[in-house]
Amino acid sequence: MESTHKSNMATPVLTETIDLAAKFPGRVTPDARPGYSGWMVAKEALVEVSTAIRDELGYDLLSNVTGVDYPEQSKLEVVYHVYKTTGGPALTFKTQTERVDPAEVPSLVSVWPGAELQEREAWDMFGIKFTGHPDLRRILMWEGFEGFPMRKDYKEPFHEEDNKPLKSRWPEGKHSYAEARNPYGDNIMFKPGFDPEKWTPTDPEEALYAALKKYKTEEKDGIKTDHIIVNMGPQHPSTHGVFRAVVVLDGETIVSLKPVMGYLHRNHEKIGERNTFLQNVPYTDRLDYFNSMYNAWPYALAVEKLMGLKVPERAEYIRVIMGELSRIQNHLILFGMLWNDLGAYFTPALYAFEERELILDIYEAVAGSRMMCNYQRFGGVVRDIDEANMKKIKDLVFERLPRKIEEFDRLLSENEIFVARMKGIGYLSPEDAVAYSVTGPTLRAAGIPYDIRRADPYGIYDRFEFDIPVRHNSDLLDRYLVRVDEIRQCLRILQQAVKQIPEGPFLAGKPQYQVRVPAGEVYGRVEAPKGELGFYVISTGKGNPYRYHIRTPSFINITSVEKMCVGTKIADFVTILGMVDIVLGELDR
Amino acid sequence: MYGQGLIKGLSVTFSRFFESYTEDIRWLFKRYSKVEFHSSKDTRGTFTIQYPEERLIIPEEFRYVPFLVYDEGENGEKNIRCTSCGICAKACPPQCIWIVRTSDPVTGRPLPQPAEFYIDADICMNCGFCAEYCPFDAIKMDHDFEIASYTRNLLNKERLMKPASYYAGIRPKNNAREEAARAEKAAAKAAKP
Numbered sequence: 106m107e108s109t110h111k112s113n114m115a116t117p118v119l120t121e122t123i124d125l126a127a128k129f130p131g132r133v134t135p136d137a138r139p140g141y142s143g144w145m146v147a148k149e150a151l152v153e154v155s156t157a158i159r160d161e162l163g164y165d166l167l168s169n170v171t172g173v174d175y176p177e178q179s180k181l182e183v184v185y186h187v188y189k190t191t192g193g194p195a196l197t198f199k200t201q202t203e204r205v206d207p208a209e210v211p212s213l214v215s216v217w218p219g220a221e222l223q224e225r226e227a228w229d230m231f232g233i234k235f236t237g238h239p240d241l242r243r244i245l246m247w248e249g250f251e252g253f254p255m256r257k258d259y260k261e262p263f264h265e266e267d268n269k270p271l272k273s274r275w276p277e278g279k280h281s282y283a284e285a286r287n288p289y290g291d292n293i294m295f296k297p298g299f300d301p302e303k304w305t306p307t308d309p310e311e312a313l314y315a316a317l318k319k320y321k322t323e324e325k326d327g328i329k330t331d332h333i334i335v336n337m338g339p340q341h342p343s344t345h346g347v348f349r350a351v352v353v354l355d356g357e358t359i360v361s362l363k364p365v366m367g368y369l370h371r372n373h374e375k376i377g378e379r380n381t382f383l384q385n386v387p388y389t390d391r392l393d394y395f396n397s398m399y400n401a402w403p404y405a406l407a408v409e410k411l412m413g414l415k416v417p418e419r420a421e422y423i424r425v426i427m428g429e430l431s432r433i434q435n436h437l438i439l440f441g442m443l444w445n446d447l448g449a450y451f452t453p454a455l456y457a458f459e460e461r462e463l464i465l466d467i468y469e470a471v472a473g474s475r476m477m478c479n480y481q482r483f484g485g486v487v488r489d490i491d492e493a494n495m496k497k498i499k500d501l502v503f504e505r506l507p508r509k510i511e512e513f514d515r516l517l518s519e520n521e522i523f524v525a526r527m528k529g530i531g532y533l534s535p536e537d538a539v540a541y542s543v544t545g546p547t548l549r550a551a552g553i554p555y556d557i558r559r560a561d562p563y564g565i566y567d568r569f570e571f572d573i574p575v576r577h578n579s580d581l582l583d584r585y586l587v588r589v590d591e592i593r594q595c596l597r598i599l600q601q602a603v604k605q606i607p608e609g610p611f612l613a614g615k616p617q618y619q620v621r622v623p624a625g626e627v628y629g630r631v632e633a634p635k636g637e638l639g640f641y642v643i644s645t646g647k648g649n650p651y652r653y654h655i656r657t658p659s660f661i662n663i664t665s666v667e668k669m670c671v672g673t674k675i676a677d678f679v680t681i682l683g684m685v686d687i688v689l690g691e692l693d694r
Numbered sequence: 695m696y697g698q699g700l701i702k703g704l705s706v707t708f709s710r711f712f713e714s715y716t717e718d719i720r721w722l723f724k725r726y727s728k729v730e731f732h733s734s735k736d737t738r739g740t741f742t743i744q745y746p747e748e749r750l751i752i753p754e755e756f757r758y759v760p761f762l763v764y765d766e767g768e769n770g771e772k773n774i775r776c777t778s779c780g781i782c783a784k785a786c787p788p789q790c791i792w793i794v795r796t797s798d799p800v801t802g803r804p805l806p807q808p809a810e811f812y813i814d815a816d817i818c819m820n821c822g823f824c825a826e827y828c829p830f831d832a833i834k835m836d837h838d839f840e841i842a843s844y845t846r847n848l849l850n851k852e853r854l855m856k857p858a859s860y861y862a863g864i865r866p867k868n869n870a871r872e873e874a875a876r877a878e879k880a881a882a883k884a885a886k887p
Contacts, residue, residue: 269789270785270786271789274783274786274793275783275793276794278791278794278810383785384785384823387819456710459737462733462741463733470754470755470756473755477820477821505735515706516706517703518699521699522700524699618784618785619784
């Protein structure tokens with residue numbers, strides 16, 4: 106079964122150099138700021154240039170869209186990272202607009218529909234208005250929130266100082282509780298002149314419902330039928346957290362759907378820009394809390410690239426070992442929870458959790474914590490894997506896990522009820538998958554062998570022999586089967602890694618709590634278990650990152666959920682959402 | 695045959711069900727020693743353990759809210775290792791460490807001892823940076839995770855101080871390594887004229 110569903114995708118060798126400035130004279134210039142790379146596109150020509158980038162140059166996957174605030178130059182910048190699904194490095198282009206309200210930039214949703222949620226996020230956080238965006242509302246903050254939190258001049262409640270470490274802690278650190286220090290007196294910021302006593306509420310969801318298809322009343326077989334709106338979530342067991350979907354139903358069939366999020370939002374990026382570079386590492390654990398081992402990896406990659414650090418051999422192997430174990434346990438949780446969603450309550454989930462427990466035991470013994478590992482450092486990892494734990498890992502990857510994966514496969518994969526619920530449901534065409542910036546197993550189940558471990562290798566993944574599992578039906582069953590195959594490939598990588606791992610140092614240089622990061626921008630990305638996880642970091646040479654943005658797979662994969670759901674039954678939405686594999690810590694950040 | 699996959703799947707559930715009884719019989723009289731077996735590759739049967747009667751083995755590297763190490767003097771005095779250098783307060787990601795430095799009352803110059811030391815355990819994220827970057831091995835991560843209380847956990851110096859012997863007890867390997875490093879340093883210092 107396995108052999109027919111793999112792809113030996115090769116890492117492409119890129120020889121061409123792209124000169125956008127020569128192609129679009131006057132409209133595109135190279136980004137010449139020291140430490141920066143890519144192209145600066147005039148915002149009037151943005152749609153034209155990006156259409157050419159997509160159609161003529163073949164950069165079909167829009168990976169990352171984010172804003173950057175430069176109050177000194179009085180500019181707001183939008184940064185785009187695009188990739189080819191055949192592999193290779195990124196093409197970065199940017200556009201700038203005056204820092205006045207409204208700051209307008211043309212929307213790229215017409216070119217890459219995957220920009221939809223990301224542009225909404227940039228509007229929400231920076232107040233960059235994307236003209237031509239079909240549904241430009243706030244996304245993580247609520248409608249009616251005052252201010253744009255990621256702008257440099259925004260001060261949040263409990264704000265003490267712009268950057269950590271805070272000066273009040275030492276040498277005269279008299280402890281006080283945060284609420285006593287709140288400069289605004291309470292936890293809320295209002296518009297100037299706003300009086301909460303005299304305020305009459307309007308429906309804050311009006312815009313949301315307007316964005317859905319309108320209510321429709323129609324005659325069908327002599328019966329007058331209405332479309333109805335159902336709010337699934339934020340408190341709904343099948344959404345795996347506080348995710349909310351507003352669906353318009355015709356009977357039981359989904360007519361349109363809008364994801365609503367932000368219930369777990371804590372502005373990770375703002376916290377990240379206050380933190381020093383190292384202090385961000387434990388915070389990344391709280392993004393996708395199932396894969397905290399993998400989360401800090403792209404961040405470490407990005408900062409190491411800026412610092413020019415070389416990671417020791419052993420540390421590279423340790424990262425791969427821990428990362429692949431993380432991928433296995435992520436997929437196991439997904440299977441278990443999927444069965445919960447389907448109604449097989451908790452038996453398969455707990456079978457999956459057993460194996461996950463054993464992996465977490467290793468994490469606890471090596472990193473010190475089961476879920477919040479805080480294991481990566483710039484230039485390596487914090488602690489070596491000792492003999493005893495290495496033996497445990499070997500036992501798992503050579504003996505127990507292969508056996509248990511087969512058992513799991515036997516338990517689930519051929520079950521007729523399961524197959525009936527999964528087959529042909531949630532179809533997403535490969536073209537749509539790429540256009541909506543879907544990454545990870547969902548993209549590979551649509552027949553596109555795009556895996557960053559091969560497409561643009563990081564760490565030492567180019568040394569291992571493994572296949573990229575691919576399926577072609579792009580339904581739920583294929584998304585499940587791709588993940589089963591992926592676990593087998595993880596085990597293959599792990600078996601090679603534990604055999605090859607050399608002795609030696611596990612951290613480059615001495616442990617430092619304040620690292621010097623040269624000025625510049627960098628985008629580090631990895632194939633996290635859920636899809637592409639990327640960190641966009643700008644350093645100005647100071648102790649704190651100037652910009653710290655995370656491209657999370659859960660957030661961007663959710664863009665395509667409406668496409669998958671329209672036309673299916675409401676009960677299938679639960680399974681479709683489960684297979685997108687979202688985790689709210691990462692979705693809302 | 696339709697239903698074959700279902701039966702195949704149920705056979706797994708059934709063998710697991712059966713195993714949970716055979717395993718119970720196997721461990722009938724040494725139930726509490728099962729914990730060690732629990733995290734091995736051969737573990738089978740009922741996976742859960744009966745907390746708090748049974749407890750998982752806490753690995754040495756496990757980290758929870760930090761404590762301050764003091765060396766016990768000959769007359770029972772507590773010699774705190776902390777010099778109030780402030781590195782832990784600077785490295786702490788959620789900034790939950792507050793230190794008041796001691797000053798000499800006569801000259802006003804700082805003394806290498808903290809006058810007060812607070813850790814707001816409600817804010818602490820147990821990342822372990824303070825212990826990792828402390829140059830004096832003075833602050834270490836604890837194993838005691840049962841700190842539920844009716845009030846907020848603002849830990850002061852008295853609550854945070856624990857003897858070096860306690861530290862050696864929970865982290866023997868780390869302690870031995872650090873002792874050796876300290877002894878080496880002292881020897882190097884003594885060798886210098």
